[in-house]
Amino acid sequence: MYFAYTEAAEQALRNLRSTANFQWFLIPLLAFCFYVYFVEVERKNWNVIMAGLAFWGLEWFLEICNAL
Secondary structure, eight states: OOOOOOHHHHHHHHHHHOGGGOOTTHHHHHHHHHHHHHHHHHTTOHHHHHHHHHHHHHHHHHHHHHHO
16 A cells, blocks of 8 residues: 655654654663662662652653643
């Protein structure tokens, strides 16, 4: 099946698939977050872990409400 895309749609797909727009600082930042969580799990500091997950869950909830 062949889909005919408009020029704007093709440009949007090219931009979406381009790695030039990727923000590479996110990789070490994500690695640092995993490191902190694993250290806290090793120390069995569950309060800090639950606080981080609660903050993350609240962000998800607020973003969903914002989208609605």
